[in-house]
Amino acid sequence: MTTDFRADMKDLESAEDFLEYFGIDHDERVVRVNRLHILQRFHDYLAAEDAADFDRHKALLARAYGDFVVSDARTEKVFRVFRDVDRSGSEPLGFVPLDDVTT
Numbered sequence: 001m002t003t004d005f006r007a008d009m010k011d012l013e014s015a016e017d018f019l020e021y022f023g024i025d026h027d028e029r030v031v032r033v034n035r036l037h038i039l040q041r042f043h044d045y046l047a048a049e050d051a052a053d054f055d056r057h058k059a060l061l062a063r064a065y066g067d068f069v070v071s072d073a074r075t076e077k078v079f080r081v082f083r084d085v086d087r088s089g090s091e092p093l094g095f096v097p098l099d100d101v102t103t
Helices: 005-009 015-021 028-048 054-069 080-088
Strands: none
Touching (some): 005 015, 028 054
């Protein structure tokens, strides 16, 4: 890690990369299902405050990851598609619940 961790972050690509870089213990099953949600939530947390140092970035990433350890994407509504469901009162067009998928 360089003293300019923001420069290091430019090389990170996946949720796993970020979690490993900041030394955050994580369950691969949680990350596999929620990786985009975790990164978007981390971005949202960073945008909401002036997180200038490594420790604050680490805390916000841990918080974003933790949101999905105790909850799920549908409940957290990080992305618009989940928020639109609440406003319309129905599922988005073309949505197939996971329970309806059979192999």
